Amino acid sequence: MEQPFTLTTEVRDARLIISTSGYVNNVGGEAIANEFQKHYVSGVREVIINLAHSKVVNSVGMSFLIEIIERLSESGGRLIFTNLDPAVEKMLAIMGLFGYAGKEKTVEDALSALSTQS
Amino acid sequence: MTSETISTGQSRTALLLPPAYRNLGKSTSLRELAGRFEAGLRELLGDVQVDLLHRPAVSHAWMNLITGAPADDGSLPDGWNGEACAVRQVGDGQKMHALHRLGDDSELCLIMRRHVTGVDTSESGIDSLRLAVTTFDSAYQALLHRQHEKALAFSLNQRLLQLNSLIETGIEIAALDSAVSPIHLALERAVAMTNASQGVVSLYRDENVIERIAFPGEYRDEGRTPGERCISAEFTFHSVRYLFMLMDKESRAGVTAFEGTDRLLLDALSRQVHASLENRYLLRQSLEKQKMEQDIAVAASIQQRILPSVLPTIDGYDAAGINIPSKSVGGDYYDCFLLQDGRVALVVADVAGKGIPAALLVSSLQAYLTAYLESAMPLVTMAARLNSVIHRASTDDKFITAFIGLLEPQTGILDYVNAGHNVVYCRRTDGTIVELSEGGIPFGMLDLNLPYASGRVTLDRGDRLLLYTDGIPEAHNPVQELYENHSPLQEFVARVVPEKAEVFIRDLIADVKQFTADAPQADDITALYLIRK
Structure with a gap:
């Protein structure tokens, strides 16, 4: 059974890693956005969202993710999604998010990618 | 609060946009737009305090776009007679209100204060303020347009996503x-x-x-x-x-x-x-059916191997037999074989029911029968034992009717026991029919030590014997009429007397098939015919 939405955050080398668990809907999306905002105002511009334990995302949750992408794009930041369930990956692709955000298999891969691009 | 309307109408003065205004188009929200606008206005007019209030409709409360807090009603202007843009000086010239109906019918109120030198209430100053508000409106319309476009693109993508998800889900569910x-x-x-x-x-x-x-x-x-x-x-x-x-x-x-x-x-x-x-559900049923058909095929193969492929040659006799199974595995069995003591066993049996259980019961009968017949035990004893073992080996609804005959070829003496089977016809050369029915209950029906009786008949030269199962008399035509009612088997036996046993069998089957025509064969057809030459 799907558990209530939770998230954990970690900052490594000024890069924010948000790992979620559960349904990314209005509640989940807002929680991600709030967490992002908290770190964004303190200068974090590189973000990794690890959706390993989120198999379902609805379009309201998606709209929060898009906002994060927009904020980062405006400020020259970057976002990478990791550990995507195939259904979620397809959803993000159809919504056009990978035109503005990256995707990697794991958080470590994402960290490497950000380091390479820096 | 005192107020005076200074001017209304269209802007007459062109004004170059200050650099801060040029970023208005980058705003992604109304509050962000207000912030950029306020900064631009201060850049344009110098040391002024600017508040921007907004309300979606007249019935809504004003909201301060700069602070994000509800506006203080006491400092707000009164009604403004529906003008598109009204600029008013308030009080002693230190404050001006610019009221403007935005393109989406929401309302903007710009409040500008300058405490030391006062606000510029000249026509030029008023025009500048009006132009500034109009600029805000244009930027606001552009923002709404972008938001609308974005929402439209999001909505279209969402529809595409729904369609894709529906198709993908169907595929995933099937897999x-x-x-x-x-x-x-x-x-x-x-x-x-x-x-x-x-x-x-x-x-x-x-x-x-x-x-x-x-x-x-x-x-x-x-x-x-x-x-x-x-x-x-x-x-x-x-x-x-x-x-x-x-x-x-x-x-x-x-x-x-x-x-x-x-x-x-x-x-x-x-x-x-x-x-x-x-x-x-259908797949499960199909697999079960497939498995059952495989089992039936195996059972049918076993049953066919039990039946004789060739009848033995018996001096002074001509024998022929046939078994035509119906679609499912039937429970018919017949055999004719020589015993070690020179006698000939003639057997026809029919298990109640069809399918694998019937085939297994036939197989059991054949195994016990073969063993008992070679032991030379009396027929009635053998019948009683067969009844007992078949009863133990079968379910309550399963039993076997059987005719077992032991023929001494030289004398023509036939001892037999009929365990609830169809009467066997013995046709004498004069055309009379003797019915062989002595015996008892079908094997396996009851295990109550009910006695079996045996019968004896002597076959003379030219006498004939027909053993058969109920698949012949109970064969039916497309309108469900029985062969026995149309053409009694006993009459056929009396009437048809070819020289060769196989010809009799062929004619009998042809007669049955002619009667049944296109009707599906409901039961196994089995017959064994013997002529003493």
């Missing part, structure tokens, strides 16, 4: 292992596709809930019924009612009403689950 319920996947997708807060599938049998599956989390809303905030779809399969319900469609602004598309999606997904359950 699921049969041990995995398709309900969970369909429910997850239904919730995600429609932005429902939660979905639940309840399974009812006789109005009682037998299972409930919810996503996400546990079902928290007992007693909800379909309505604006709750949509449903359902189907019934094998007396179980599957009720899909989605609750509380989410939006960024809170809970909103479900749309027609949401109902269509839920309906489509529930139908996919229904189709999946039906397909699984």
Whole structure:
């Protein structure tokens, strides 16, 4: 059974890693956005969202993710999604998010990618 | 509060946009736009204090776009007679209000203060202020347009996503292992596709809930019924009612009403689950049928091996036999074989029922019979033992009717026992028929030590014997008439007396087939014919 939405955050080398668990809907999306905002105002511009334990995302949750992408794009930041369930990956692709955000298999891969691009 | 209308109407003064204004087009929200505008205005006019108030309609409260707090009603202007743009000096010239109806009919109020030198109330100053407000309106319209375009693109992508998800879900449900319920996947997708807060599938049998599956989390809303905030779809399969319900469609602004598309999606997904359950059921049935057919083929093969492929040559006699199985595995058995003491065993048997159990029982009978006949025990003793062992080996509804004859070829003496089988006809050369019926109950019917009787008949030269199963007299034509009623077998035996046994068998089968015509063969047809030459 799907558990209530939770998230954990970690900052490594000024890069924010948000790992979620559960349904990314209005509640989940807002929680991600709030967490992002908290770190964004303190200068974090590189973000990794690890959706390993989120198999379902609805379009309201998606709209929060898009906002994060927009904020980062405006400020020259970057976002990478990791550990995507195939259904979620397809959803993000159809919504056009990978035109503005990256995707990697794991958080470590994402960290490497950000380091390479820096 | 005192106020004076200074000027209304169209702007007459062109003004170059200050650098801060050039970034207005980058704003992604009304508050961001207000912030950029306020900065631009201060850059343009110097040391002024600017407040920007906004309300969606007259009935709404004013909101300060700079602070994000509700505006203090006491400092706000009175009604302004519906003018498109009105600039008023308030009080002693230190404050001016510019009221403007924006392109979407919402209202903007710009409040500008300059405490030391006062605001510029000249015509040029008023025009500048009016132009500034108009600039804000243009930037606001551009923002709304961008937001609308963005929402439209998002909506189109969402429709595409829904369509794709519907197709993908159908494929994934079809590919699921049969041990995995398709309900969970369909429910997850239904919730995600429609932005429902939660979905639940309840399974009812006789109005009682037998299972409930919810996503996400546990079902928290007992007693909800379909309505604006709750949509449903359902189907019934094998007396179980599957009720899909989605609750509380989410939006960024809170809970909103479900749309027609949401109902269509839920309906489509529930139908996919229904189709999946039906397909699984049909597949399971098909596999079971396939397995059964394989078992039947094996059983039929075993049964055919039990039947004699060639009858033995008996000096002074001519024998022929036939077994035509019906589609399913039947329970007929016949045999004619020489015993070590020179006698000939003549056997015809018929198991009640068909299928694998019948075939197994025939196999048991054949094994016991072969062993008992070689032991030379009296026929009645053998019959009693066969009854007992068949009773133990069979279920209550299974038994075997059988005719067992032991012929001494040289004397023509035939000892027999008829265990509830069709009477065997012995045709004398004068055309009379002797019915061989001595015996007892079918083997395996009852194990009560009921005695069996044996009969004896002597076959003279030219006498004939027909052993058969009920597949011949009970053969029926397309209108369900019985062969026995149309053409009594006894009369056929009396009438048809060819020289060769195989000719009799051929003619008998031809007569039966002519009668039954296109009707499917319902039972095995078995016959054994013997002529003493």
